Amino acid sequence: MSVRPDLHQHYVRACQDLGQPENSFIAHVLQEADKNDKIRWAKGITLKIAGNDRLVPVQRVTDDDLKVLTSVLPNTVFVTGLDLRCNVLTDAGAKHMATFLQENATLRYLNLMFNNIGTSGTELIARALHEETTVHIALMLKNNSSLVELHLCKHEMKNFGVERLCEALYENSSLRYLDLGCNKITRDGVKFLAELLKRNRTLEILDLGANRIEDDGATDLSEALALYNRTLQALSVVSNNVSGQGLVALSDAMKTNTELSYIYIWGNNFDEATCTAFSELIKTGRLKPNCTDVEPYEVDGHVHLAELSHGLRKHYYWTPSCGEVTNKDANASLAIAAVSEYL
Structure with missing residues (x-):
């Protein structure tokens, strides 16, 4: 007021x-x-x-x-x-x-x-102006009832911007796809997203690729997904400096949350526990091979994970010179929440 x-x-x-x-x-x-x-x-x-x-x-x-x-x-x-x-x-x-x-x-x-x-003060103001656009977007989301897909990748968004965005999304009941990839979101910012997931009932895709959520952030997301959220279908935490603790927590969340069907983890720090956990998810059929970006293989009795060319929007801006795209697993978001007129 x-x-x-x-x-x-x-x-x-x-x-x-x-x-x-x-x-x-x-x-x-x-x-x-x-x-x-x-x-x-x-x-x-x-x-x-x-x-x-x-x-x-x-x-x-x-x-x-x-x-x-x-x-x-x-x-x-x-x-x-x-x-x-x-x-x-x-x-x-x-x-x-x-x-x-x-x-x-x-x-x-x-x-x-x-x-x-000086230079450092100018940089602070420049960064704040980037965040200000996030604040404006957040204000819009409070009253918007039609937007279903929002891409804010490469927006230099930090934890403050995530907090404002989540506050607005508590009152939003239409957004299904939120893309926050390639920003500056850390484990502190993910706490707000985890709280949002506990209450949100419409979001189906969350892309956090190329941030820095680390183990603590992955653990917070896992708790929300395992105990509260039953609407998110796809999660990307590609290249987020997450190691075994956080990745195993995410695999455990998938065992109790049957709605979460797509998960992308390549570019993090895999240990043996991570490789074993995701290998078991795939072998038991809980995680389908075309719904993730890793594939298990074994060498000398040890399980490892290889990269697959799968993702939410891996080839989104590429189209073949003739014919249709055959590898739809590279753009899984189109099958989960296809909302644009182009689709």
């Missing part, structure tokens, strides 16, 4: 809470904004806190000042612009701004020129 007038009062209170003295220039700008209530609610406003303003006395904005200001603004939907040029902000201030950008979905204009922000 948006914060209606009294920006200045909110600022004063935030300064007290954070033990930070008020910046007289910021206080003046917020007081002026409070006077223009009708204009700001109709069109939105830009807070002009430029350090080179010659019309009023200026106290240039520091990193600590910005920390207080950004704590006031996340819920103020009418603030659509921030002009902070010509102040004394450094990389520490850029970090505060990056955090704000990840939480805010209404800011359209930001000017930080002629500050003392």
Whole structure:
């Protein structure tokens, strides 16, 4: 819910809470904004806190000042612009701004020129802007009842973005295919996905290929799949730095969850326990050979796994020069959740 007038009062209170003295220039700008209530609610406003303003006395904005200001603004939907040029902000201030950008979905204009922000601060803001698109997508998903397939691969999404996305998907009942491959999701981000799987009843395909969920992330997913979820049909954890502990946990989940039929694990760290576990799944018929990307073989009494050219979308952007695609196991997602008009 948006914060209606009294920006200045909110600022004063935030300064007290954070033990930070008020910046007289910021206080003046917020007081002026409070006077223009009708204009700001109709069109939105830009807070002009430029350090080179010659019309009023200026106290240039520091990193600590910005920390207080950004704590006031996340819920103020009418603030659509921030002009902070010509102040004394450094990389520490850029970090505060990056955090704000990840939480805010209404800011359209930001000017930080002629500050003392270096390379690391600029990178923080750039990464936050990538995450901001995820926040916008998450807001859309809360109210969208028609989208069934969403691909966010190579989006530089991190754990914060996953958390926002999962929060939105709690209220979504249409999405069937979620592709989060080739991002920067770690075991901490997977915790949110595991909680989502415990409650979600529509998602059928989850692609986490080429992230870094490791054993802890795989174990969290396994628990959700073994004990709670009965709608997910396909999971890809290809190239996620998962070793025996996590991979065996996933194989155990398949023994109790009969709905999960497709699993792709190549590119992780296979030990003998992993090879034996997946070999048994295949030999017993629980996991069909065309529904995974590994094939067991034996050398000197030891089981190993070889790679198969199978996957959810392995050849998605390739088509033969003539005839139809014969190896449908390389694009298994098309058979599980074929939703586009092309299909």
